[in-house]
Amino acid sequence: ADEQGRVPELWLIPPGESPKSLGIVSIDRAHTVSVPEPLREALKQGAVLAITLEPQGGAPQGIATGPIIAKGDLVTL
Numbered sequence: 001a002d003e004q005g006r007v008p009e010l011w012l013i014p015p016g017e018s019p020k021s022l023g024i025v026s027i028d029r030a031h032t033v034s035v036p037e038p039l040r041e042a043l044k045q046g047a048v049l050a051i052t053l054e055p056q057g058g059a060p061q062g063i064a065t066g067p068i069i070a071k072g073d074l075v076t077l
Contacts, residue, residue, distance in 0.1 A: 006053035006066055013050060014042035024058050025051065047074045 001007050008027050011019040012035070020039055025031050035043060052059070053066035 001056065002053060004053075005056055007056055007058070008051045008069065009054045009058050009064070009066075011050045011052065011064060012039055012042055013048040014044070015046040017042070019050070019064050021059060021062055021064075022049075024054075027051075043074060045074065045076045048072065049074065 007024050010022040010025045010031075010033060012022055013019045020042070022033050022035065022039075025033070048071055050064075050068050050071035052064045052068050054064070055066075059065055
């Protein structure tokens, strides 16, 4: 948690869709994230992964409320 008690939460943002939470992560260590089966097809070109700072326990109602502190586009090689 940061000095305000917020925690980093990872989001998958498919093209043209609302963000989907992939859970709370740590900024202090590497993570392996299991993407739920219904979201796997959204892991495609043009999707974005983002990390926001959220209240303890994660975003209320599954909707991001905090600032984006990191993001990156998914690219097919």
